[in-house]
Amino acid sequence: MNALWKSTTGIWLLLSTATVITTWVLSKKGFDPRLATSAIVLIAAWKVRLVLLHFMELRHAPLPLRLLFEAWVLLAAGVILLPYLLTPLARASPALPSAVSSRVSSSPVYTASFCMLGRESRQPVKPMLTSSA
Amino acid sequence: MSVPHTDMTDRADAESPRRTPGMDGIWVLIGGDLLLFALLFGSFMAERMEEPLLFEQARQSLNYHFGGVNTLILLASSWFVVLALQAARAGQSRRASHWLVAAIACGLAFVISKAIEYSGKIQAGLTLLSNDFFMYYYILTGMHLLHVLAGCVGLTVFWARARGDAYAARGPATGLECMAIYWHMVDLLWIFLFPLLYLLR
Numbered sequence: 001m002n003a004l005w006k007s008t009t010g011i012w013l014l015l016s017t018a019t020v021i022t023t024w025v026l027s028k029k030g031f032d033p034r035l036a037t038s039a040i041v042l043i044a045a046w047k048v049r050l051v052l053l054h055f056m057e058l059r060h061a062p063l064p065l066r067l068l069f070e071a072w073v074l075l076a077a078g079v080i081l082l083p084y085l086l087t088p089l090a091r092a093s094p095a096l097p098s099a100v101s102s103r104v105s106s107s108p109v110y111t112a113s114f115c116m117l118g119r120e121s122r123q124p125v126k127p128m129l130t131s132s133a
Numbered sequence: 134m135s136v137p138h139t140d141m142t143d144r145a146d147a148e149s150p151r152r153t154p155g156m157d158g159i160w161v162l163i164g165g166d167l168l169l170f171a172l173l174f175g176s177f178m179a180e181r182m183e184e185p186l187l188f189e190q191a192r193q194s195l196n197y198h199f200g201g202v203n204t205l206i207l208l209a210s211s212w213f214v215v216l217a218l219q220a221a222r223a224g225q226s227r228r229a230s231h232w233l234v235a236a237i238a239c240g241l242a243f244v245i246s247k248a249i250e251y252s253g254k255i256q257a258g259l260t261l262l263s264n265d266f267f268m269y270y271y272i273l274t275g276m277h278l279l280h281v282l283a284g285c286v287g288l289t290v291f292w293a294r295a296r297g298d299a300y301a302a303r304g305p306a307t308g309l310e311c312m313a314i315y316w317h318m319v320d321l322l323w324i325f326l327f328p329l330l331y332l333l334r
Contacts, residue, residue, distance in 0.1 A: 012212035023201030033334035040328045048321050055211050055317045057154040076171045083178035090185035
């Protein structure tokens with residue numbers, strides 16, 4: 001009983017700490033958006049797995065049931081992460097669209113992401129329009 | 134309470150046999166719910182691929198502090214339900230009822246926080262019909278909010294049972310276990326929904 005109490009409390013502290021890090025640290029502009037966002041989604045998947053195994057007690061459940069729900073975690077993380085990585089980064093600039101767009105298009109992160117997706121080189125971005133040209 | 138099985142009361146024990154928590158039915162219900170949400174995550178992401186700039190601009194109009202605090206609230210609530218279940222299994226019915234009150238309070242805090250967030254958005258003219266992002270935002274968070282509300286009602290029912298000394302004997306508390314599993318699912322869905330809507334840059 002004591003060991004279980006300690007471990008579930010430990011899990012809760014772990015989950016809360018991870019939440020604070022993803023919400024108030026990794027979301028900051030200083031981090032590379034691709035890396036930070038991918039990390040945020042992966043950490044969310046890891047948190048969900050902790051909830052399934054420790055709070056929902058699937059770690060003591062028959063293996064097929066446990067694997068079924070762990071597979072769902074992979075599915076959910078996959079349907080978020082794969083389309084995310086296939087979508088070009090969009091730097092929206094609600095306040096000053098035209099003034100900022102030139103700066104945005106020359107940012108290394110933006111250029112790199114377009115190169116990664118096989119674009120020829122830097123392309124000017126037109127805010128408010130899709131960048132799927 | 135039915136006859137307590139000593140081998141089922143201490144699930145932390147590595148020696149104990151594998152068992153399905155709660156009842157089979159609850160896992161079917163939750164599995165269906167989770168698949169539906171995975172489908173919605175996928176269709177949100179497909180829509181986002183079509184309009185990355187619009188989705189990014191709309192996302193930036195959300196206040197991620199709400200989302201982060203709401204995640205912490207639900208995590209605490211889940212933890213309180215874990216403690217309530219442990220107390221119920223140990224035959225401490227009153228103690229279980231106290232943890233359930235804490236869990237319900239967190240659920241209500243989530244609902245109030247969402248109400249404040251929604252009213253702010255609506256006052257700013259951002260509604261279900263504003264654009265595709267906000268359509269998904271309201272549908273996903275709205276469906277989740279309904280789950281939270283249903284959970285609060287369920288937790289209140291179990292709180293009343295615990296107050297009535299329903300868990301005075303040591304042993305498995307299968308009903309409360311099912312309730313706990315459902316409540317953890319509500320928490321788990323928000324863990325994905327929050328980054329999906331608020332944090333994808």
